[in-house]
Amino acid sequence: MTKNNQINYIEIPAKNIEATKTFFSDVFGWSFVDYGPDYSSFAAQGVDGGFFKSDLVVSTKNGSPLIVLYSNLLETTQDNIEKAGGKIVKPIFSFPGGRRFHFSDPNGNEFAVWSE
Template sequence: MARPNYIELPASDIAASKAFYHQAFGWELTDFGPSYAATMTGDVDVGLQGDPTEATRAPLPVIAVDDLEAALLAVTAAGASIVRPIFAFPGGRRFQFLDPHGNELAVVQAD
């Protein structure tokens, strides 16, 4: 079943963002390179994207699916515009789309 499992936040200063979320909520964030950090709870996790060429302008909800290609076909058939075709990253593959109202979301299939 498809369900939201991740939220990616734009974060121009990773260190400051990590410090804020740790102080405010006690979150421990794992670094994945110099411009990305994420919680690793296994529930709905939060990622901080510090690379301005990769970051979206607003929070990016991420929906987990079992079949990425089928999800791509389904969102396209439902009227979505693909803004980032399928790409790989450590831990899986995903794509990003705009829904008919202009909201950007991602769909991920874990390795």
């Protein structure tokens, strides 16, 4: 299958790279490769990407794209996010095709998690 003209990589701002790595490792089981103190990459999570050092945040309020993760156990994932220091910014709600919630990571970046 060709990669031509497909989304291949995404980069996300992070105020604190170490806290970001800990959060996504604890909640989602991600692993990281560091490229200096200001960048860390992840792979095999649906799309490859990385976190770069920045004081900016991703939020739908300011028009940023929303990164949506999938979970087989929506409530369990929500609990794990809260235990790891994430904040729920939109509680679980239904939409055609499933349910989802939005959360912010320790940096304040907004993400969503959905389930069928």
